[in-house]
Amino acid sequence: MDENTQVFVISIAAELAGMHPQTLRQYDRLGLVSPGRTAGKSRRYSMRDVQKLQEIARLGSEGVSLEGIRRILELEDHVNALSDRVRELESALADELLNRPGRRVFAAGSAGEVVPMRAGTRVRRSNQIVVWRPLEK
Template identity: 55%
Template structure:
């Protein structure tokens, strides 16, 4: 089975699967509505997720009457909601009564850490851990950030 994120479909196949003309896919790529992967020769490669996004763009445009700028904003907000949901799920995984899961990083960031990963003094990394960097922490608050 092909992963939803595997970028395997050339533009002609993706256009057919999405029910669109290939030139429409090129335009949506230029506008940043869908950002397919690229081959070394710069050819576009679309995933099943990209094709689902193309169908949603078409639905919003044709059925809901949303312009392309509005669609781009909707997709950005949906992406942000997904990111926040993943962050909430990550934090819920730490939720045990009486367990401290937040710590101050030497940079001043407040981070969530896994069990047994509390860092002290010289053990702390030079820069604050970032989500997905494999160091088991996520920045929750940064001084001066909005």
């Protein structure tokens, strides 16, 4: 069983988080914690959900509003997703470097996207001139 396996009914999850079950229902309605549902529409919480509920309780005790808590959790989820993506790309890069040592693997495009490169090719560069003058104070 991993931390994302949804096994806890609402009463057990509430007890583990130190909250009332009605509080968990409210957080579900607000979208702070979204448990899984059974075929009969019963909520099922994972250990990760319980940890998130504990984090919500901690932030609330520090005076953070529910909207602030929602935003913090959203940003933490975004950071975690980006960290996972970075690990994937690092692994892919390491594999590519092992398979083809000494060759260019990719470049960054003008909008920040990853552009795959074939061995021996170069990125086309813009030759426009930009003039910049600082504002005088």
